[in-house]
Amino acid sequence: MxxxxxxxxxxxxxxxxxxxxxxxxxxxxxxxxxxxxxxxxxxxxxxxxxxxxxxxxxxxxxxxxxxxxxxxxxxxxxxxxxxxxxxxxxxxxxxxxxxxxxxxxxxxxxxxxxxxxxxxxxxxxxxxxxxxxxxxxxxxxxxxxxxxxxxxxxxxxxxxxxxxxxxxxxxxxxxxxxxxxxxxxxxxxxxxxxxxxxxxxxxxxxxxxxxxxxxxxxxxxxxxxxxxxxxxxxxxxxxxxxxxxxxxxxxxxxxxxxxxxxxxxxxxxxxxxxxxxxxxxxNWTLLTLQEELERERHRVAMFTEALEAMTKSRDLYREAAEEAHRALAAYRDTPAAAALPRRPELFGTRTPSPLQQLTRTFERLKFSTKGSRPVSSADGTSDGGATDTTDPA
Incomplete structure (x- = not known):
């Protein structure tokens, strides 16, 4: 059964x-x-x-x-x-x-x-x-x-x-x-x-x-x-x-x-x-004129809702792409020496490098439309700010 x-x-x-x-x-x-x-x-x-x-x-x-x-x-x-x-x-x-x-x-x-x-x-x-x-x-x-x-x-x-x-x-x-x-x-x-x-x-x-x-x-x-x-x-x-x-x-x-x-x-x-x-x-097809009108109104409402969702998604992608371009331009303008890794314990604070900014931008681009939280970078800093470190010496 x-x-x-x-x-x-x-x-x-x-x-x-x-x-x-x-x-x-x-x-x-x-x-x-x-x-x-x-x-x-x-x-x-x-x-x-x-x-x-x-x-x-x-x-x-x-x-x-x-x-x-x-x-x-x-x-x-x-x-x-x-x-x-x-x-x-x-x-x-x-x-x-x-x-x-x-x-x-x-x-x-x-x-x-x-x-x-x-x-x-x-x-x-x-x-x-x-x-x-x-x-x-x-x-x-x-x-x-x-x-x-x-x-x-x-x-x-x-x-x-x-x-x-x-x-x-x-x-x-x-x-x-x-x-x-x-x-x-x-x-x-x-x-x-x-x-x-x-x-x-x-x-x-x-x-x-x-x-x-x-x-x-x-x-x-x-x-x-x-x-x-x-x-x-x-x-x-x-x-x-x-x-x-x-x-x-x-x-x-x-x-x-x-x-x-x-x-x-x-x-x-x-x-x-x-x-x-x-x-x-x-699958009913034998509609009156009033029923056909109501069905078309329902379809228009559905299409309008879908179009609004697509427009919002497009705007999110555009903003993320613009941010990525800015980060990439900043990375290209930075001298090569600035990109060298520095030990975090030698500095009280640290500003993320352009490469890290670019990486985080692409991470946001990847997950923003899925509703996920931003992924932390490998060195433990979160998106959007520097982390205070204290010199152990």
């Missing part, structure tokens, strides 16, 4: 983040069509496709809108080819608002991707789990019949902290309404970050055996949230467990409360989320 500072940071309350995989062809065309449609309808203010390096396989899209009509949201979607299936695209979506995220706001996922259902062809194939095969974000995911496979799936899903994993046990075989995903009943801001695992009535013992390693248990006919890896501070399995979930199409109020409580915890940033958030903040 990484020990970088990014991994220990917590998710800002202003951030909405999700990951997934588009299994159909031409994912970038799907995103472009969706963004154009939302811009024409006024759902978003504008979008852009920033350029990337020539050797990069990434494709980046930016969009901005006003949640609730007043709160500016900036979002960035990154597409990269799947490791083993290059025709598919893995996507990372981060959106940051000017104030803490409200789960009632529209899901950023549906502003970049179409709201078509999973069965609606390639356009609706964007909701696959990014790492665990067979899982979808917008439909019921029945747990495997094999106990070991069930344990493996739940363990692998819980490790992926980008998603919130919900395990629901069916107390009895549900009707047509009960077989629909609970995600459709969740607030829009939670809808596309929840993976719903469904255990059949006869799987209660097996699913709790599988969940034992994660330290949680699902009640009969209830639900439980799986702790991510690493678990957030303050995570209590009992607070994130719901005793009864009615699969009759009614709003699961207790479950929604548990999900909101979980989303509000100071959870660690998932792997890769810190980098995605940094890209959003530092």
């Amino acid at each position: 990484s020990n970088s500072a990014t991994d220990h940071a917590t998710i800002p309350q202003t951030l909405w983040a999700a990951r997934g995989r588009h299994s159909g062809p031409a994912a970038e065309d799907v995103v472009r069509r969706t963004l154009r449609r939302h811009r024409e309808s006024g759902d978003i203010d504008d979008f852009a496709e920033p350029p990337v390096a020539d050797d990069s396989t990434e494709q980046v899209f930016e969009a901005r809108w006003r949640a609730g009509g007043t709160v500016t949201v900036r979002a960035r979607l990154t597409l990269v080819p799947h490791r083993t299936r290059p025709q598919e695209r893995e996507w990372t979506l981060v959106a940051e608002a000017e104030r803490p995220w409200d789960e009632a706001w529209p899901s950023p996922a549906t502003l970049f991707w179409p709201e078509a259902g999973p069965a609606d062809g390639a356009d609706g194939a964007w909701d696959h789990h990014p790492t665990v095969a067979g899982l979808r974000l917008r439909q019921v995911n029945a747990l495997p019949e094999d106990d070991k496979e069930m344990r493996r799936r739940l363990r692998d899903a819980a490790r992926q902290a980008w998603c919130v994993n919900l395990v629901v046990h069916e107390a009895m075989t549900p009707d047509e309404h009960g077989r629909l995903p609970l995600a459709r009943l969740l607030p829009a801001g939670l809808r596309h970050r929840v993976v719903e695992h469904r255990a059949a009535p006869q799987q209660l013992r097996a699913v709790n055996w599988a969940l034992k390693a994660l330290g949680v248990e699902v009640p009969r006919g209830g639900a439980v949230l799986l702790p991510p890896d690493p678990a957030p501070d303050g995570f209590d399995a009992r607070e994130h467990s719901v005793r009864s979930v009615f699969l009759d199409g009614s709003e699961p109020a207790e479950l929604v409360a548990a999900l909101r409580h979980f989303a509000a915890l100071p959870r660690p940033l998932p792997h890769g989320a810190g980098e995605a958030l940094t890209d959003l903040r530092e």
Whole structure:
């Protein structure tokens, strides 16, 4: 596990983040069509496709809108080819608002991707789990019949902290309404970050055996949230467990409360989320005129500060050079006999010779710009004055 500072940071309350995989062809065309449609309808203010390096396989899209009509949201979607299936695209979506995220706001996922259902062809194939095969974000995911496979799936899903994993046990075989995903009943801001695992009535013992390693248990006919890896501070399995979930199409109020409580915890940033958030903040290109003006003012201030520092450094070098020239001229004008060494004990005081003055000048030139103190000469005298000596005789 990484020990970088990014991994220990917590998710800002202003951030909405999700990951997934588009299994159909031409994912970038799907995103472009969706963004154009939302811009024409006024759902978003504008979008852009920033350029990337020539050797990069990434494709980046930016969009901005006003949640609730007043709160500016900036979002960035990154597409990269799947490791083993290059025709598919893995996507990372981060959106940051000017104030803490409200789960009632529209899901950023549906502003970049179409709201078509999973069965609606390639356009609706964007909701696959990014790492665990067979899982979808917008439909019921029945747990495997094999106990070991069930344990493996739940363990692998819980490790992926980008998603919130919900395990629901069916107390009895549900009707047509009960077989629909609970995600459709969740607030829009939670809808596309929840993976719903469904255990059949006869799987209660097996699913709790599988969940034992994660330290949680699902009640009969209830639900439980799986702790991510690493678990957030303050995570209590009992607070994130719901005793009864009615699969009759009614709003699961207790479950929604548990999900909101979980989303509000100071959870660690998932792997890769810190980098995605940094890209959003530092490489953002979809600026308003006011933002462009502020950025240029900031650049002018930086250049002015750098120019002042360079000018000050130049002046220091010039003063030191002039002093060196004066010392060198004095040395050249001194008779040769004056440069002969004299024993310090024969004189009460001693004036530094022009050679020593020249040497000290070059020492100051060397260290003045580094902030170091002047270096003493070899005979123990400091820069800037003579040393009194007493004749031992």
